[in-house]
Amino acid sequence: MPPTLVEEDDSPIGVMCTDVFGAGWGSFRIAHLSTGDRVGVELFQFPNSEDPENNFEYWKTGVFHFCVQDPDVEGLAARIVEAGGKQRMPVRYYYPGEKPYRMVYCEDPFGNIIELYSHSYELTYSAGDYS
Structure with a gap:
């Protein structure tokens, strides 16, 4: 999928991004990458991001979530909640009415953000856009 x-x-x-980031996020650019062993990587570029003064601020985190x-x-999200975590949004469909691909953002009891996908990264983004 090309940068979007x-x-x-x-x-x-x-709507899905407002669920994740809350209202007022505005816009961002995203690039989807996939490794040879099927690991997906998303690169986000927000217009209000700031370059660190010294190029490396070790005390700040750079990864805001991971995905499984x-x-x-739905069942995994429920188990996360039962273990003391949170479901941060409703389960959403990619390609609603066309494909069964679902996702949801959750938070573990320690505050780590976890995105859940029902299908592989390649299948989810193989259409080339978000329609």
């Missing part, structure tokens, strides 16, 4: 501009609007991806795949997204 995602904007805060009523589109499915816009499980065909039972």
Whole structure:
């Protein structure tokens, strides 16, 4: 999938991102990458991001979430909540009415953000856009 501009609007991806980031996030660019062993990597570029003064601020985190795949997204989210975590948004569909690809952001009891996908990274983004 080529780099994409995602904007805060009523589109499915816009609503999904508002679920994740809250209102007022505006827009960002995202690039989806996949390694030879099927590991997906997302690079986010927000317009309000700041370059660190010394190029490396070790006391700040740079990764804000990680993602795991499980065909039972709803069940895994429920287990995270039962263990003291949070489900941060409703389960959302990529390609609603067309494909069963689902996702949800959760938070473990320690505050780490976990994204859950029902299908592989390649399948989720193979269409080339968010429609």
